[in-house]
Amino acid sequence: MTATARPAPVVAPSALREHRRAPALGRLVRHEWRLLTGDRFGLTATLLFAALLAFASLSGMARHAREQRTIDTVEREYRTRVDSVRARFAALATDTTPPASPFAPDPRMPGAVGNTLAAPWATLPPGPLFALATGQSDLVRPYVKITTQSRQTVVQLEQLDNPLNLLDGGFDLSIAILLLLPLVVIAVGYGLLAEEREQGTLALVMSQPVSVTRVVLAKLIVRGGVVWAATMIAMLGTALISGALAAPLGGVALAIWVGVVTLWIAIWLALCLWVNAGQRSSAANALRLVAIWLALVVVAPALVNAAAQWRHPAPSRVELIGRMREASNAANARGTELLKQFYGDHPELAPPGSVDLQDFAARRLVVQADVDRTLAPLLDGFGAQLAAQQRVVQRWQWVSPAIAVHTVLLDAAGTGASRYRAFEEAITRFHAAWLSFFADRIYAKRRMTTADYAALPAWQWSEASAGALGRTVAPSVAILALVTVGVMLAAVRAVRRVTPVG
């Protein structure tokens, strides 16, 4: 399998001639580079990794382009529609004849304007590093049509997709970094010292006037450097081509990625070194490292997530249906009473003349408002439980650095839980404002005016500040840094005790 059966001299012959002088690090590095390129398995793993990074980059850029295109289409549709509605209104503004039917799309009627004619799209632009991390973006629809319907009807962010594809998720750079990168580091690092020992060259090295730490450092620089460079090229290339630097927070997000990925590689190099310092065979090392990978990357995140779900289970959407029905049956039965009470509380919104308590539109609104009031705590419960789960995960992320890496990469990319939750909250607020704008006019039986058209609430997405993003990711980054330093210290201590034979 490996071509390293031929015992390769660890220290270059020229260095041997320079008696009693420690070889420069540069020379060791050059030698290690030759060793690495001669290692068929390590080379295959690295090349496969590079190919997969390229695949992930291309997929990511295609995904980003599609998302942007859809949002552009949606926004264009809205502008065209609203322009035509305004034009139709301008032609009808002074026409006082009643509309053809209560359901007619008449631009003078607030009900029709608010629910269909001028219903705006609330859109979320792709996050700064959207092309690098799919995250939750395949589950969340980044455009929601805001109407005067109830909150639970409007605030629906479910994307349409093949459930099988959602189950597997895509292959993107964040996944390559999280799952694959450690395995590539293991592939090039499981025999770091064990191979030298198996070939007997370790004894030779240790008899030279060079510290093992220094030789090891050269090995780490070469092996880690190759993986690091390949990842950075893919990351930066994808980010730059997809216009990350022009996006808000792009620079900060990219800096966070560079930092976190560097720490992540350092952790795995240190783990390789630590395992190699034990006096085991390279095969045993490989198994041990894969077991560590399995525990940290596969088992620990799943267990922490399961614990969070068990501690703060999401409310049941199935149960919610029953509650929703009950609330709407109860409110419908009290429609007249609710409307009477409403006009009593808001005399300023009573239409001129006598109040019609059977008015379809006004009744529908007052019933809907009552249902929304009853359901609001239940609907808020979903977000609250998710936030509670996130806190549990945050508290337990020291269990595995993979959890911190995953959370930070997605949050910085703008496809994680925090940004989508902010989007949902912003939509909920905007929907309330939009609804109240039209409700006032429907209750008062007023028609739309030119001033109303000018004052329509407009959707505006405001991205979190760089400071806020920094505060979100800071605890996880701090934990990562601590873990890195800890594992490295342990590895260096272990290496100092290495003996040339098993």
Next chain:
Amino acid sequence: MLRTMIRKEWQELTRDGRVRVLAGSILLLLGGALAASAVGVRQARSERSAAEALTRTHWVTQEAKNPHSAAHYGIYAFKPAPVLSLIDNGVDPFAGQLTWLEAHKQNEFKARPAQDALPLARLGALGASTVLQLLVPLLIIVVAFAAFAGERESGTMRQLLALGVAPRTLAMGKALGVSTVLLAVLLPATVLGVLAVVQAEGAGAVAADAPRAVTLGIVYLLFFVVWIAVSLGVSARARTARSALVSLLGVWMVTGLLAPRVASDLSRRMVQAPSAYEFATAIANDFSKGIDGHNPADARAKALEARVLKQYGVDSLSQLPVNFAGIALHAGEAYGDSVYDRRFNELWSAYERQEQVRTGVAVVAPVLAVRALSMGMAGTDVAQYRRFTDAAEQYRRQFVYAMNEDMTQNAGEADFEYKASQALWTKVPPFSYAAPNLGWVLGQQRGALLVLLAWVVVSLGWAVTGVRRLSPL
């Protein structure tokens, strides 16, 4: 002879701390996953039947109202949670759990559980199926990589062959030794699985699910046979135990870890399914060309009016022996049905073609075929999701038809002022859904089945040729 060999393998393997730790972890994770999902499935089932009963009560206790208002009030359909989903919950977390069946509209299934979960859940939950598909093959690798390569490296292969042990006997001994260790994990795992199923639904249901459960077991056994054959085949050919291990680990990672995600990306790129916006826009465009049951001013409604007048041989709508609004609603539904049939069919067939791309990838990564079959047996694959949504849609069409028919026959001149009584609501039977039988599921997953069987044959053949050419060096 064979018995001695198996005993030797068993002793050697169970003495290895790594094997003990891995086998123990697998049992622990499997037990935990099964227990947790048994509780989850049981809860989901009771929640759903409670919600079904409650919304049924809401439906039958509606006050007297116009049948079309009742159709707008609608009925909810909840996706059942099959008992075997506790072994493989498949696409369930990413499939809608419920839909609102109402007049005029085929709504999509909503409320995916994944919507209310953290991104961390996307890294892969540790369900029983994950343990069986990912961790058990790892155990097989760990117990089998050194089978021949280890003997070769330590020089004992030369002795064995010199003793006159036939390579075939040696291979049988190794295979049975590995299988014994595997059985030591799988037997308690099966007991745990059966216990979990009984716990979730009672012994009666186990009998009903038995054909699927047994097939599920066979599928996994075949998958493990493939892994044992591949591991022994590699070990028979490898010069050192290390190179056998490293190549097997490489295959395990690429097929188990990368293949599903890469297949998902490939299938998306090769077959583009519509986005939510494209799908809704296509339907809206189809409708804007058609008639709207609410709007008799529409040109198409005029044509319908003329046709109906001619059919009954009268001059005006007031002379009709039936209610025209009901007929207009019927016509609206019929047009809507044709639109939804067309668009949903396009959507599902795009998903089907995406799944075919995966079956293609399964040719190099058999775990994809096993996943498809496992979900199929558990009742949590896309085909059965579609079958359920189709059944719900047929039910919607029937009950909306019943409402419109009552309107046509009985509304007379009262039109939308006409009120039907509770007798009409109870005439609508509750929605019930029967899962398809084993043959239907196997028919849907025949591609995956073929790929898995081909893998069994090819991997066994490959192992046998490797063993035949067994060399001591």
